[in-house]
Amino acid sequence: MDEASANWVTLLSGNDRGGGRVVGRTSRPEQLAWKVTLPESIRTSPVLADGALYVTSLDGRLRVLDANSGRERWSFAAGAEIHSTPALSGDLVLFGCDDGAVYAVNRTSGQQQWKAQSEGAIWTSPSVHGGVAFLGTNDGVFAAIDVAGGRLRWSRRFDGRMHSTAYVTATHVYVGCSDGRVLALDAATGADAWAYETGDSVTASPAVSDGLVLVGSEDRCFYALDAGTGALRWRFEAGLGLASSPAVAAGKVAFGGKDGLLYVLSVADGRLLWKSESIRPIVATPVAGPRIVCIQGFFGTTQAFDLENGKVLWAAELGGSLGSTPILTDEMVYLATYPGVIYALR
Amino acid sequence: MDRRRFVLGTALGSLHLGLLGMPARAAQGEDPVGSLKIDIQAPDVPASPLGMPGLFPGRVIEVAHAGALRDGRVFQPAVREMLDRGMQALTGEAAAGDAWAKFVEPSDIVALKVNPSGTPTTTTSIALVREVIRALGGAGVPNRHIIVFDRNSNQMELAGYHNLLPVGVQVVGLDRRWVVGGETRPGYDPNAFAEMNCFGERETRSYLATIVTTGATKIINLPCLKEHNASGVTGCLKNLAYGCFDNVARTHLYPKTYTNPAIPVLCTTAPLRAKAVLHIMDGIRAVYQSGPFAWNPEFVWEAKTLLMGTDPVAVDRIELDIVERKRRDVGAPSLFDHSPEHLGTSAEMEQTAQKNRFYREPAHIATAARLGLGRYELSQIDHRRLQAG
Numbered sequence: 001m002d003e004a005s006a007n008w009v010t011l012l013s014g015n016d017r018g019g020g021r022v023v024g025r026t027s028r029p030e031q032l033a034w035k036v037t038l039p040e041s042i043r044t045s046p047v048l049a050d051g052a053l054y055v056t057s058l059d060g061r062l063r064v065l066d067a068n069s070g071r072e073r074w075s076f077a078a079g080a081e082i083h084s085t086p087a088l089s090g091d092l093v094l095f096g097c098d099d100g101a102v103y104a105v106n107r108t109s110g111q112q113q114w115k116a117q118s119e120g121a122i123w124t125s126p127s128v129h130g131g132v133a134f135l136g137t138n139d140g141v142f143a144a145i146d147v148a149g150g151r152l153r154w155s156r157r158f159d160g161r162m163h164s165t166a167y168v169t170a171t172h173v174y175v176g177c178s179d180g181r182v183l184a185l186d187a188a189t190g191a192d193a194w195a196y197e198t199g200d201s202v203t204a205s206p207a208v209s210d211g212l213v214l215v216g217s218e219d220r221c222f223y224a225l226d227a228g229t230g231a232l233r234w235r236f237e238a239g240l241g242l243a244s245s246p247a248v249a250a251g252k253v254a255f256g257g258k259d260g261l262l263y264v265l266s267v268a269d270g271r272l273l274w275k276s277e278s279i280r281p282i283v284a285t286p287v288a289g290p291r292i293v294c295i296q297g298f299f300g301t302t303q304a305f306d307l308e309n310g311k312v313l314w315a316a317e318l319g320g321s322l323g324s325t326p327i328l329t330d331e332m333v334y335l336a337t338y339p340g341v342i343y344a345l346r
Numbered sequence: 347m348d349r350r351r352f353v354l355g356t357a358l359g360s361l362h363l364g365l366l367g368m369p370a371r372a373a374q375g376e377d378p379v380g381s382l383k384i385d386i387q388a389p390d391v392p393a394s395p396l397g398m399p400g401l402f403p404g405r406v407i408e409v410a411h412a413g414a415l416r417d418g419r420v421f422q423p424a425v426r427e428m429l430d431r432g433m434q435a436l437t438g439e440a441a442a443g444d445a446w447a448k449f450v451e452p453s454d455i456v457a458l459k460v461n462p463s464g465t466p467t468t469t470t471s472i473a474l475v476r477e478v479i480r481a482l483g484g485a486g487v488p489n490r491h492i493i494v495f496d497r498n499s500n501q502m503e504l505a506g507y508h509n510l511l512p513v514g515v516q517v518v519g520l521d522r523r524w525v526v527g528g529e530t531r532p533g534y535d536p537n538a539f540a541e542m543n544c545f546g547e548r549e550t551r552s553y554l555a556t557i558v559t560t561g562a563t564k565i566i567n568l569p570c571l572k573e574h575n576a577s578g579v580t581g582c583l584k585n586l587a588y589g590c591f592d593n594v595a596r597t598h599l600y601p602k603t604y605t606n607p608a609i610p611v612l613c614t615t616a617p618l619r620a621k622a623v624l625h626i627m628d629g630i631r632a633v634y635q636s637g638p639f640a641w642n643p644e645f646v647w648e649a650k651t652l653l654m655g656t657d658p659v660a661v662d663r664i665e666l667d668i669v670e671r672k673r674r675d676v677g678a679p680s681l682f683d684h685s686p687e688h689l690g691t692s693a694e695m696e697q698t699a700q701k702n703r704f705y706r707e708p709a710h711i712a713t714a715a716r717l718g719l720g721r722y723e724l725s726q727i728d729h730r731r732l733q734a735g
Contacts, residue, residue, distance in 0.1 A: 043503075058522070080530075081522065098525075123509075140513040163509035178509055203509040218472075218510060220419070240466050243506065258466040258504075280641070281466055281504055298504050321500040338500055 011085060011125045011165040012045055012325055015207045016288055017247040019048045019327050020088075023289025026306070028314035029333045029345030034070035038063070038340040044085040044125075045285070045324040046336050052107075053327075053334060055342060056082040056095055062105060064093075067332070070344060074110035078103055085125040085165075085324075087133070089147050094133055096122025102135065102145060114150035118143060124205075129168035129187070136162020136175060144173075144190060154190040158183075165205035165245070167213070174213045174227070176202025182215055182223065184230060194230030198223060205245035205285070207253070209267055214253050216242025222255060222263070224270055234270030238263060240281075244295075247288035252307060254293045256282025262295050262303075264310065274310035279303055285325045296322035302335055304328075318343065348391075348616040352384040352607065382604050388538040388615045389559050396564075397620040398613065399720035400656025401448060405728045406664045407432045407654040411735040414630045414650035422473040425652075427734045429477050429626070432654040435732055443484045449623045450564055452486030457493045457562035457621075461570045461585050461628075462501035463638040468646060469505045470568045470628050478566060478626065479512055489514030495557050496589050497521060497533075520555050520592065534592050535559040540612055545599045552591040558617050565622040567658065571629030571649060572637040573669050575695060577605035578681040578708025580638050581665045582625040582658030583719070587612035600703055601689050606710035610717050613658070619719070625661050627653040634672040635699040642696050647672065659720025660727045662711045667724075673699065681708045 013020040040059035047054045052073065053065045060082060063075040079099035086095040092104045092113060098121040104113045120139025127134045128147055136142040142162050143155040160179030167174045172193055173185040178201035184193040199219030206215035208227055216222040218241040224233040239259030246255040252273060254264045260278035265271060279297035286295035292313060294304040298321055304313040321338035333345040395401065409432040411424045433445035450456055458478060460470040479492055492515045494507050499519020502508060508517045518524040520533035534553035543550045558565065569585035576598045577584050587609040588594045594612075597604040613619060629652060635645035649668070655661040670681055678699035679688050683706075690701030715722035 041500075080525075120513075138508075138513070159513065161509055161511075161513055178511075201506075201510045203506070218506065241506065243509075283504060298500075321504075323503070 009129045009169070010127050010167045010207065011205050011245060011285065012047060015209055015248040017285055017325055018287055018289065021048060021327070021329055023249070023287060023292060023328045025328050025330050025333070026292045026304070026313055031346050033332060033344040033346040035344070036065060036070045036342045038342070041338050041340050042336045042342070043083050043323060043338065046327060046334055046342065047086050047088060048327050048329070048334065049088055053342070054086045054088070054093055055336065056084060056086055057340060058082065060097070062086060062093065062095060064110065065342070067344070070342070076103070076105050076110050076112065083121070083123040087126040087128055089128040089133070092147065094126040094128065094147070096124060096126065096135055098122070100137065102126065102133065102150065104147070104150060116145050116150035116152065123163055125165040127166040127168045130170065132187070134166045134168050134173050136164065136166070138162070142175065142190070144187070156185070156190045160201065163203040167206045167208050169208065172227070174206045174208060176204060176206060176215055178203055180217070182206065182213060182225060182230070184213070184227070196223070196225050196230045196232065200241070203243050204255070207246045207248050209248040209253070212267065214246050214248065214267070216244065216246065216255055218242065222246070222265070224267070236263070236265055236270045236272065243283040245285040247286045247293065249288035249293070249307060250290045252288070254286045254288050254307070256284060256286060256295050258283065260297065262286065262293070262305065264293065264307065276303070276305060276310060284323045287326050287328055289328065292328065294326045294328060296324060296326065296335070298322055302326060316345070348386065348388045350386045352386070352611045353381050382542060382544065382607060384608065384611045385541040386611070386615055387541070388554055388617055391616045391620040394620045396449065396623040398622055398658055399660070400623055402436060402656045404657055404660050404721040404726050405436060405655055405730070406657070406660050407435045407730050407732065408651055408664065409654070409732045409734050410651045412650060413735045415648055420471045420473040420630055422476065424735055425471070425473045425630070426477050426480070428652050429481060431732055431734045432652055433481070435730055436654050442481065446481050446485035450482060450485050450487050452488070454487060454563045455491050455493065455561060456482055456487055457495055457557050457565045459565055459567045459585060459589055460494055460496055460507060461568070461580065461589070461638070462496050462498065462505040462507065464570070464572070464640055466505065467631050468570060468572060468633055468638070468640045470570055471630055472506055472510045474568060474626070474628050474630070475507065475511060478568065479515060492516070493518055493557055493562060495520060495555070497592065518557060520557070526561055531556045531561070538615070538617070540591060540615070542608065544597050544604045547596045549593055552593045552612070554615060554618070555590045558590050558621065562621060565618070567622055567625040569625070569627050570633070571627050571651070571653065571665050571668065572633035572640065573635055573681065574637045574706070575702055576603040576704045576706065577609060577710055578706040579662060579666050579669055581627060581662035583609050583613050583662055583711065583714050586618060586622055586658070590618055598704060601705050603704045603707055606707035607713050609710045610714035610719060613714060613719055614717050622658070623656065625655055625658050627661055627665060629653055629668070632668070632672070634669050634676070635678060636696045645699065657720035659711055659714045659722055663722050663724070663727060664729055666708055666711060681706050
């Protein structure tokens with residue numbers, strides 16, 4: 001496991017959006033291994049680690065399911081609905097909640113270790129680096145919290161909602177804000193390093209690759225900014241707004257658009273390598289590996305493509321609304337839906 | 347408690363209403379499908395001069411702006427200008443702030459009813475919602491007193507209301523619980539409902555939103571200018587009725603729909619009627635076929651206009667004429683057409699304007715006028731056209 005995965009620095013671990021797993025599988029799943037229907041909707045992405053799926057849901061529960069059988073190992077009841085994808089750090093699983101709290105729960109026992117209260121609902125996923133969790137709230141607050149005990153290190157208030165999950169390095173935090181800016185903050189103090197103003201809200205979560213901060217904006221443009229200075233390196237214009245967070249693999253960056261297309265660009269220069277046929281609006285984050293990219297369209301379609309040329313490898317029609325990131329392992333494919341169903345396909 | 351019974355012939359349209367518990371007279375001149383009985387129960391809210399048809403019955407302001415779209419994007423500064431000009435024309439006030447103050451006070455809890463049903467280009471535009479929020483702020487209503495809502499939280503999320511609107515504004519999908527003053531409430535009020543049996547369905551009640559019954563003191567309606575495959579158009583009336591009550595899809599059973607009379611009757615429910623004080627229709631992009639979702643961009647046109655008024659019937663009547671005119675221009679059948687040869691599947695409806703899933707029922711707008719919600723006849727409508735920009 002590389003440093004990024006070990007420290008879980010961004011939504012679904014590293015830039016591959018693979019939940020810490022290497023995405024190698026390209027073959028079509030052939031059969032249903034198991035299916036679990038939760039009492040309420042899933043608006044987040046499951047996270048896979050150590051043979052367990054960590055799933056948050058609108059019934060206010062974090063559940064841990066056995067990845068092989070779907071059997072529930074334990075669940076934890078938070079104070080309200082959960083729109084925050086969980087993050088893992090050592091023995092803890094962290095997530096935000098609509099009650100404005102960040103919860104830290106022991107991964108083995110399911111016991112709450114601490115709870116840190118903020119003001120607005122938290123829809124972002126905590127990003128952990130160097131023992132600190134970084135996350136934003138719907139009320140425009142962005143905070144740094146000690147993973148060890150939940151103590152607030154620093155917080156900032158912005159003029160827009162924070163729906164973007166931060167990407168954290170040893171020195172900087174990169175995050176989007178619905179005030180239209182991509183922000184680089186000093187990770188130790190929260191002070192401004194730089195800010196880049198796009199034409200509309202930035203609700204997607206940035207990825208960082210090859211010294212570039214990569215993120216889309218509701219202004220329809222996808223931006224590559226110099227991670228050190230915030231200078232624009234290249235920009236690509238899609239057909240409609242971009243709320244899908246990018247995934248990076250093999251020198252390519254993939255993201256969906258509200259125009260229904262999956263775009264794959266060259267990280268180096270922003271050149272369009274290929275785009276998919278429309279699968280209707282996409283707001284979910286893709287998962288990408290060296291040979292595959294897989295994404296959910298909002299109206300029920302999950303499609304996997306050859307990352308190199310855009311050839312469709314397989315597709316699944318699950319029904320209901322879709323907004324989560326698939327998990328692809330060598331053995332299984334895990335998919336979650338708004339109706340609250342988790343599919344494990346073999 | 348407001349308890350009333352409606353019995354309405356669905357086509358030829360005799361109409362009776364009375365207090366629940368009193369014998370309802372049989373409707374006259376019923377069509378072959380028969381009449382629909384609707385019993386309403388809701389908290390009694392005193393009638394307000396601001397309630398439908400509101401301060402300016404029959405007045406409709408149509409504001410166009412050639413620059414409302416720039417490179418295919420809704421241009422927010424143009425929307426601001428359209429909104430300000432329209433509000434001034436509607437109220438006769440010289441200043442937009444004074445115009446808004448006719449409808450809201452700083453202490454109000456203002457609910458904005460949006461339309462998120464459609465492709466990302468055919469929902470109530472984020473730019474319009476942002477500008478209404480800005481204008482409400484100018485009238486002293488803080489963001490924390492503003493709720494943006496619709497029935498479906500998934501559609502709200504897709505449209506971006508949850509993450510693109512200013513900090514402090516509460517965004518609620520009625521299929522979820524919501525929190526006000528630290529108290530969690532269900533989306534729908536168990537004590538406020540419409541009882542009707544359309545096609546023998548098992549669940550015959552449609553419940554009214556708690557935002558309408560107890561959450562908000564004022565409602566500003568922000569529908570879209572769109573054709574609707576069942577009701578003819580989805581305008582002010584449908585955006586309110588089918589966006590504030592649950593379990594309403596049951597009023598359609600191919601090819602028949604009971605949107606007339608269900609839409610206007612639901613709009614007469616006391617809290618909804620009293621609190622809906624202003625209607626601003628987003629016609630920056632408009633739809634003439636396969637609404638409300640309009641997956642085929644061929645059926646979306648850039649009308650670059652807003653329709654504004656306090657009278658939802660009058661606004662919807664003008665909308666109806668706009669959509670009818672557009673359909674005539676492209677050779678599509680009238681919304682009033684009930685020819686069997688124009689019936690088709692959903693797929694056909696999305697491919698050609700010659701086909702539709704239902705016999706549309708745009709006469710719901712006229713029914714609303716007969717229920718006292720506003721004016722339908724063009725001779726009674728003061729339609730003013732403005733050009734901004």
